[in-house]
Amino acid sequence: MPYDPSAFPPFAVTVDLVVLTVRSHALCALIVRRGEPPHQGRWALPGGFVLPGEDLAAAAARELDEETGLRAYGTEGSATEAHLEQLATYGDPQRDPRMRVVSVAHLVLAPDLPTPRPGGDAYGVRWASVDSMISSPGGGVRDAERFGPLAFDHDRILRDGVERARSKIEYSSLATAFCPPEFTVGELRRVYEAVWGVSLDPRNFHRKVTGTPGFLVATGGSTTRQGGRPAQLFHAGGATLLNPPMLRPES
């Protein structure tokens, strides 16, 4: 371990963000259009340099706030705030043509938000469905506009983030991070359906999700915003690990 404080290979360290939400039955990610080379005009994940003296998670939260105005909490944010966790680190020597950049990607799960206000030097920022950027297995390209391939290795980072979200909602209560503070069982089910890209039986889903201890807590209120019979409102319970877990069909 030849630490030498004065002679070390110089690196730039950045954070990149995979910000996911569910909009109109589709899993969507936040992307920005690059205003300068390389990859000028291409879409990319939001991100930026880690500042001296700034922790990695703090840098990710700051970039998130700058791009979307969202506040993030790493572990147990109150229900209106987004979930943030570290995803993985990407350090291929060739991933940025200008210099050696190591990027610590973070995953953010947020409830549906208005189209974000542009900020920083990216001259476009928007939501795009994950399917319009990465080809999903069996699904593939839709008729709609396409935004891929993303700049740098961001396709890969996005895929890894989506796969992490898909597997984490199986055994944790993270799916509630996609929901507003109060939500119905049907809304939670539509989150699972959008993230996994499947259809779930509403009756079995209801029985299962209300039977898992600590997952959901009834607020007493009810809503009819989905049409039909009024549904109970819930907020996320204290449990973070689900037992038994939700199982993805035909896994």
Added chain:
Amino acid sequence: MPYDPSAFPPFAVTVDLVVLTVRSHALCALIVRRGEPPHQGRWALPGGFVLPGEDLAAAAARELDEETGLRAYGTEGSATEAHLEQLATYGDPQRDPRMRVVSVAHLVLAPDLPTPRPGGDAYGVRWASVDSMISSPGGGVRDAERFGPLAFDHDRILRDGVERARSKIEYSSLATAFCPPEFTVGELRRVYEAVWGVSLDPRNFHRKVTGTPGFLVATGGSTTRQGGRPAQLFHAGGATLLNPPMLRPES
């Protein structure tokens, strides 16, 4: 995303290794004694600088080879080689008192090995049981020698690596990475017992593990090295994801 190739905050990037194996019914990790300040004389995880032009995984594999002579393969190594995967990245500004160091930790799972040959500038390298370094829940300190707390934030990194290994052997075939190329069901069971710190029913374990498709392939041979009735020898099958998964008791 204000990329400016010439003016960026300077960082040092290192890799740290959580190398795990199972020795005499205990989960053990590789540690080195630090030969220089800070934390001189304390035990630490092996690791070192990422070289210019070197990928992160390549740096981890190089450090592993330098410390132990082990070859690592990230995805599908042949059975004698170790499994290597990225764990997480640690970038607290205060984690190294000398400079800003971001460390990309990697997890290595290896079969039992002879005590490694010392190499590099660490003047001691050895296996130590995980319990002798981090207090396990309910278990705690044993009568034996203790090696913690480790230098820097390595206690935290070690805990994260152990937790990753404990959860990954549930739903993947990674437990075979702790075994020699050919192994018996009983040896595989002792891996699970050591990593999880539990006792498993040998009969149910046998039925379950041989019934999971793609997990184990019989070689035709048998051995009596554990005493008792000769046991069939197996090697790892092609499956990487177990379906159904192995379940940790009282989770």
Added chain:
DNA sequence: GGAATAGTGTCTGTGAGACACTATGAG
């Protein structure tokens, strides 16, 4: 009334865990 969503009851198959029992070696 019909359409839509919420929520309950019930059956069936699968698999986990408990544990009796048999098999085959070493000493």
Added chain:
DNA sequence: CTCATAGTGTCTCACAGACACTATTCC
């Protein structure tokens, strides 16, 4: 023989998935 480990059979309980049925709103 005894002891140790390997391996099989069988029972029970829990839960996932299929699906009939009822409940409550809006039109």
